[in-house]
Structure formats: C-alpha cells, structure tokens
Amino acid sequence: MEQHELIPNLFRNEYRKIVCVLCRLFGIAHVETAEDIVSDTFLAATEIWSARGVPENPTAWLYTVAKNKTKNYLKRDSLFQQKLSPELQYQAEKMEEFELDLSIKNIGDSQLAMIFTICNPQISTESQVALALNLLCGFGIQEIADAYLTNKEVIYKRLKRAKDRLKAVNMKIEQPGLTEISLRMDTVLTTLYLLFSEGYYSTAQNTTLRKDFCAEAMRLVYLLADQETTNLPEVNALLSLMCFHVSRFDTRATPEGEAILYGDQDESLWNQELIAQGKYYLGLSASGSRLTKYHLEAGIAYWHTHKADTTEKWQQILQLYNNLLVLEYSPIVALNRMFALAKVEGKVTAIAEAEKLKLTGNHFYYSLLGNLYTDVDDALALQHYKQALLLASSDADQLIISRHIRHLNG
Amino acid sequence: MNEFLLIFRRDFTNKEAQPSPEELQHSIKAWQNWFGGIAAQNKLARPLQRWDIAGQVVKSDKQVINGPFVEIKESIGGLIIVRAENYEEAVEIAQNCPILELGGNVEVRMATEPEG
Numbered sequence: 001m002e003q004h005e006l007i008p009n010l011f012r013n014e015y016r017k018i019v020c021v022l023c024r025l026f027g028i029a030h031v032e033t034a035e036d037i038v039s040d041t042f043l044a045a046t047e048i049w050s051a052r053g054v055p056e057n058p059t060a061w062l063y064t065v066a067k068n069k070t071k072n073y074l075k076r077d078s079l080f081q082q083k084l085s086p087e088l089q090y091q092a093e094k095m096e097e098f099e100l101d102l103s104i105k106n107i108g109d110s111q112l113a114m115i116f117t118i119c120n121p122q123i124s125t126e127s128q129v130a131l132a133l134n135l136l137c138g139f140g141i142q143e144i145a146d147a148y149l150t151n152k153e154v155i156y157k158r159l160k161r162a163k164d165r166l167k168a169v170n171m172k173i174e175q176p177g178l179t180e181i182s183l184r185m186d187t188v189l190t191t192l193y194l195l196f197s198e199g200y201y202s203t204a205q206n207t208t209l210r211k212d213f214c215a216e217a218m219r220l221v222y223l224l225a226d227q228e229t230t231n232l233p234e235v236n237a238l239l240s241l242m243c244f245h246v247s248r249f250d251t252r253a254t255p256e257g258e259a260i261l262y263g264d265q266d267e268s269l270w271n272q273e274l275i276a277q278g279k280y281y282l283g284l285s286a287s288g289s290r291l292t293k294y295h296l297e298a299g300i301a302y303w304h305t306h307k308a309d310t311t312e313k314w315q316q317i318l319q320l321y322n323n324l325l326v327l328e329y330s331p332i333v334a335l336n337r338m339f340a341l342a343k344v345e346g347k348v349t350a351i352a353e354a355e356k357l358k359l360t361g362n363h364f365y366y367s368l369l370g371n372l373y374t375d376v377d378d379a380l381a382l383q384h385y386k387q388a389l390l391l392a393s394s395d396a397d398q399l400i401i402s403r404h405i406r407h408l409n410g
Numbered sequence: 411m412n413e414f415l416l417i418f419r420r421d422f423t424n425k426e427a428q429p430s431p432e433e434l435q436h437s438i439k440a441w442q443n444w445f446g447g448i449a450a451q452n453k454l455a456r457p458l459q460r461w462d463i464a465g466q467v468v469k470s471d472k473q474v475i476n477g478p479f480v481e482i483k484e485s486i487g488g489l490i491i492v493r494a495e496n497y498e499e500a501v502e503i504a505q506n507c508p509i510l511e512l513g514g515n516v517e518v519r520m521a522t523e524p525e526g
Contacts, residue, residue, distance in 0.1 A: 319439070322446025326458055334450035341443075356451050 007049075010058055011042055016138035018066050020110040021102060023135070024173045026084060028117060028166050031135075033080065037073060041066045067100045074098070109175060111136065111223060112230070116176040119188040122169050127162035128191045129198065134159055137195075137216035147204050147213060181229055188224070189238055189294065192217050196242055200249070203394045205257050211249065218242050225281075237285035237294035243278030244301035247271040259400055267307040275305050296324040314343035331359050335368050347372050363391035363401070370404060382408045411493045413455050413521040414500035418507060419484040420514025422463060422477075429512050440508040448492055448503060455491040487514060491521075 015038055022034035044065055045058070055061045073080070118131045133139045133147075145155045176184065199213025221239045224230040251265040282298050299320045303313050321337035334357055342350035351372045359365035366388035373381035382405065389401045421427045429437060448454050465477035465485065479485055487509055494500040497520065504516040 315439070318446070319442050322442045322449070325449035326445050326454060329449060329452045329454070331452075334452070337446060337450055345443075353447055353450070356447075358451075 007046075007054075010062075011045075012138035012140075014059060014062050014138075015042070016136055017107045017111070018062070018102065019135055019138075020114045021100065021107055022070065023117075024110040024113055025100070028163075028171050028173055029083070030080075031163055031166070033073070037066065037069050040069055063102045067102065070100045071098060108223065108226075110173075111220075112227060113173045113175050115188055115192075115220060115223070116180060116184055117166065117171050117173045119184065119191040120166070120169075120171055121184075121187050122171075123162050123165045125191065125194065127158060127165070128187075129194045130155060130158050131162045131166075132191055132195050132220070133198075133213070133216075136220060137213075139212075139216075143209060146206055147198060147202055147209060149202075149204055176229070178229060181232075185230070185232060185234070189234060192220050193238060193294070195220075196245075200245055203396045207253070207257070214242070214246055214249070218246070233285045233288045233290065234292040234294050236281045237292060237298045240278045240281035240285055241294055241298040241301050243274045243281060244298065244305055247274035247278065247305060257396075259396055261400075262304070265307075270305065278302065278305070291323075291327075293324055293327055296320050296327065300324070309343070311344075314340055318344050331357075331362060332364065335359065335362070335364050338368055338372070342372055347376050351376065361391070363388040363397060366391065367401060367404070370401075374404075374408065378408055411495060412500075414492050414494050414497075415489060415517075415519040415521065416492060416500070416504050416507065417489045417517040417519075418487040418509035418514055419517065420487055420509055420512055421483055422485045422487075423479070423483070427513055433512070437508055437512060440511070444506055444508055445490075447506070448490070453493045453503070455493045458490065461486065461488055484514070 018038045018041070019034050022037060023031055026034055041062055045062060049055070049058075114136060115132075118136060119128050123131075130144060133144050134141070139147075141152050141155050141159070145152045148155065196214055196217035199210040199215075199217065202210050202213075204210060218239065221235060221242065224232075224235045225239055247270050248265065250271075251260060251267075251269045253259050278298070279302070282302060285295055285298065297320075300317055303317045303320075306313050318337065318340040321333060321340055324333055325337060335354075338350050338354045338357075341353055351369070354365075354368055354372060357365060366384045370381045370385035370388060373384060375381075385401055385405050385408065389398060389405065392398045392401055445454070445458060463477070463485070465479075467475050467477065467479055467482065469475065475481070477485055492500060492503055494503065497518065500518050500520070504518050507516045509516060
C-alpha cells in the first residue's frame with residue numbers, strides 16, 4: 001500500500017481503538033480528553049514521521065506514544081485526576097507502574113462496551129449513527145459530513161450534542177451483561193444497520209468512503225458475532241444481509257457513478273466469496289424462535305443473488321416482503337413488494353394493488369407506477385415518470401427517471 | 411381512521427366442504443399475499459395472531475364442547491384488526507379475503523368508544 005493511503009487508514013483504525021480504551025478508562029464524562037490524547041499522538045506521529053520516515057512498526061509506535069501521553073496527562077493534571085474514579089486515582093498515584101492496556105483483548109472489550117454505550121435509546125438515532133461513525137469507526141468530521149452531503153459545522157454540532165447527552169445521562173461504559181444485551185440489542189442492531197445503509201444507499205459520490213462505511217458497519221457486527229454473549233441469531237441475520245448486499249456493491253453503478261438497475265447488473269462481477277459468507281451466516285441465523293426483519297431482509301437479499309428470473313425466486317421474495325410488512329410497515333418495503341408482485345401475478349394485478357398505496361408524496365411511488373404501466377399503457381407510464389421527476393430531489397434519482405422518460409419517448 | 415374487526419368463518423366439519431391439499435397449498439399463498447397487501451397499505455392495526463383449529467365452546471348450560479363444532483356449523487378460522495376510513499373501505503378489504511374462496515364468510519365490525 002502506498003504511504004499516503006497507509007497513514008489515513010492506520011490513523012482511522014488506531015484512532016477508534018485507542019479512543020474506546022481511553023473512554024472506558026476515564027468514563028464518558030471525559031470523552032474529549034480521550035480524543036485530545038489520541039489527536040496529540042497522531043499530531044506527534046505526523047510531525048516526526050514526515051521528518052524521519054514512518055517507523056517499522058507504526059502501530060507499536062503509536063501505542064507507546066499514546067501510553068506516555070496518557071501517563072503524562074494523569075501526572076500533570078491533578079484537577080483532572082480528582083474527577084476520575086477512586087480506583088483510577090489510586091492507580092494514577094502509583095504512576096510509574098500505570099500503563100494503558102492496549103492489548104487486543106482490552107481493545108475488543110472496550111469497543112464492545114462502547115457499542116452499547118453509544119447505541120443508547122436516550123439519544124436520537126441520528127446522533128447514535130454519527131457518534132458510531134466518529135468514535136467506533138474513527139471517521140473524521142469532514143468524512144462524515146461528505147457522506148451526509150452536509151458541512152462540517154452541522155456534523156460537529158450533532159456530535160457535540162450527542163456527547164453532551166451521553167454525559168448528562170452519565171452512561172457507564174462497561175461490558176454489557178445478559179440483561180443489557182437483551183434489552184438493548186435491538187437499538188444496537190438498528191444503529192449498525194443505519195450506519196451500513198448510510199454507506200450502501202448514500203447518494204454521495206465518494207465510493208471509497210461509502211464502501212468504508214459498509215466495511216466498518218460489518219466489522220462492528222462481526223465483533224458482536226465473535227462474542228458468545230452477543231452472538232445472537234439476529235446478529236448473524238444482519239451480518240448475512242450485509243454480506244449479500246456488499247457482494248453486489250461494485251455492480252450497482254458505472255465508474256462515472258451512474259446507477260445500474262438490478263436487471264442490468266453484470267452478475268459475473270458479484271463477489272462469490274461474500275455470497276458464500278452470507279449463506280453461512282444465514283444458516284447460523286436460523287435458530288431460536290424470533291424471526292426479525294433482518295432474517296427476512298437477508299432472505300430477500302439471498303434471492304437477489306440468484307440472477308435468473310425463476311417463478312420460485314419471485315414467489316419467495318414476495319412472501320418475504322409480505323412477512324416483512326406484517327412485521328413492520330415501511331413505505332419503501334411496500335413499494336418494493338409491488339415489483340415482486342408484478343413478477344408473480346403480472347403487471348395488471350400489481351397496478352391495482354400499487355394504486356391502493358397512494359404514497360403520492362414519494363417519487364419512488366410514481367417511478368413504480370411508471371415501471372408497471374410500461375408496455376401496459378405507455379402514455380400513463382410517461383405521465384407517472386414525469387410526476388416522479390418533479391418530486392425527485394437527488395441528481396442520481398433524476399438521472400434514472402430521465403432515462404426512463406427518454407426510453408418511453410424514443 | 412377507524413378500526414375494524416374482520417372475523418373469518420367457515421365450516422370445518424362438513425367433509426365435502428373441505429379443500430383439497432392443492433387448494434390448501436394455493437390458499438396459504440393467497441392468505442400471505444392478502445395480509446401483505448393490507449400491511450403494504452399500512453392498514454394492519456394489530457400484529458397477526460394465529461389461532462388453533464380445535465377450540466372449545468361453553469354453552470348456555472355451562473356445558474363445554476370440543477371443536478370442530480357440528481352444532482355451530484361454522485367455526486372461526488381467524489381474525490384481524492385493520493384500519494379503514496369507513497365500512498365501505500373495510501368491506502373492500504374483506505372482499506379479497508381468501509376464506510371466501512373456501513366457501514367461508516367474513517364478519518366486519520367497527521370498533522366503537524363507550525357512549526357518554
């Protein structure tokens with residue numbers, strides 16, 4: 001890997017690890033101190049490495065510096081010391097023996113504890129996702145702003161509010177017990193799922209960054225699957241869903257960023273290794289008695305990795321959509337179900353059903369009707385696509401709709 | 411929006427009236443599509459609940475009889491609660507209920523608040 005790629009990746013990777021360990025050590029009240037120590041460490045690395053070159057083992061170098069900076073901080077700032085837990089104060093007094101534990105085990109434990117601290121129903125879901133991107137994944141404010149197509153100021157404020165809220169409720173950072181796991185796993189999975197979706201469905205142009213979001217979300221779910229207490233069927237289902245989705249990531253757009261619809265994707269480019277992994281985790285998810293939306297969505301994603309249009313495929317997808325909607329209504333799922341219904345029952349039946357949805361503020365609704373009316377009544381199809389174009393706000397969506405209109409006019 | 415109770419009934423006792431295995435297989439898909447279609451319009455007011463077929467009935471003399479019920483003729487196959495503006499809309503949903511294809515019927519009742 002080239003050096004200019006190595007450094008940001010290394011920093012992002014190590015940032016989240018050291019920050020989690022420090023947060024767990026100091027408590028959530030001192031999250032900014034933890035961030036300052038890590039930023040100082042990276043600043044020192046950037047200065048020294050650019051003068052003397054990157055050391056042979058950059059991670060070890062960073063850890064040594066982070067450990068020293070933590071020790072110095074505790075020694076120097078007696079005011080800070082007084083705010084810490086009695087146990088840590090005691091350790092800090094015997095400063096010469098104190099060493100920040102950056103072992104693989106402690107990093108893993110700290111990250112798991114932080115996942116449960118951040119994915120907290122007491123802060124908004126939007127803030128949870130932003131905090132997870134920042135503290136659990138190590139993305140900088142600029143990167144998060146790019147993904148959300150907004151500016152740094154907005155993200156900075158969102159993160160600040162979220163951290164203040166965590167401090168206000170004085171959320172403890174500790175290994176979740178079985179009770180916390182059963183109470184909070186739904187929130188954790190929702191946040192990780194949104195984090196993944198931010199990468200997978202974002203209209204931001206930066207493909208590398210979006211892939212990184214997906215990879216980070218998957219890494220956090222792996223972390224849950226890796227621990228006995230958190231290795232639940234729904235965790236495996238979510239992991240399976242992510243594997244199936246990412247297997248098609250590269251085939252969903254042209255190198256210029258123009259979307260390629262499912263029917264036009266080059267299946268030879270689908271990542272078979274990820275598809276195999278998806279099947280493996282789908283198998284593991286099939287235990288217990290709880291059928292979650294992740295199970296159903298993983299099932300739908302599984303069938304989408306079969307390119308051939310068989311009756312069985314669309315029957316299965318339709319039933320999975322039926323179950324998904326019965327479990328939890330969502331307009332986008334309701335619209336997607338109609339594509340499956342059209343494949344199974346034909347376009348005329350699907351049109352009658354689709355028109356009952358009346359999602360008249362949603363451009364996907366008109367795009368769906370445009371799609372269903374194509375070859376049934378092209379004039380009506382055109383009318384619906386034009387309505388969709390009026391409602392669509394993103395460039396990517398407008399591009400796709402315009403293509404359909406051109407096709408119908410041609 | 412109002413809530414409506416839809417109760418599906420059919421005869422489980424009359425041997426001639428029972429669907430063939432193929433009809434049942436087809437019927438399962440029809441039920442799932444019907445539920446999915448209601449849920450797609452966000453009109454499912456409560457989670458679905460399955461009910462067993464046997465059941466018991468307490469008669470006016472407190473005697474208990476086991477189902478299926480020859481005396482009652484039609485047993486409850488299931489029930490759902492949907493959201494609809496009015497009877498017209500609720501009945502339209504009921505008209506697509508797969509129980510009708512199996513010779514059954516649907517009773518539709520609107521939820522009301524206690525008066526006064």
